[in-house]
Amino acid sequence: MSHDTYELKxxxxxxxxxxxxxxxxxxxxxPAVIYGDKQPPLAIALNYKDVY
Structure with a gap:
């Protein structure tokens, strides 16, 4: 099984x-939200060109 890791600013x-x-x-x-790890949700913004 292959796992790819991506890093986004x-x-x-x-x-x-x-x-x-x-x-x-x-x-x-x-716009995006990071959930998990028993932390409050974190609202973020990603560059469109990096995502698509």
């Missing part, structure tokens, strides 16, 4: 919700 987002996610998309980024 992300920036933390201060605001969450539909309106702020739309603003992130208008700036050419992809």
């Amino acid at each position: 992300a920036e933390a987002r201060e605001q969450v919700g539909k309106g702020s996610a739309r603003a992130v998309r208008r700036n050419g980024k992809v």
Whole structure:
């Protein structure tokens, strides 16, 4: 079984919700949320070209 690992540059987002996610998309980024490891969710923005 092969496992690939990818590294993406992300920036933390201060605001969450539909309106702020739309603003992130208008700036050419992809809104995302990191969940897990018994930590609070972390809202981030990824560069569109890095994701697609």
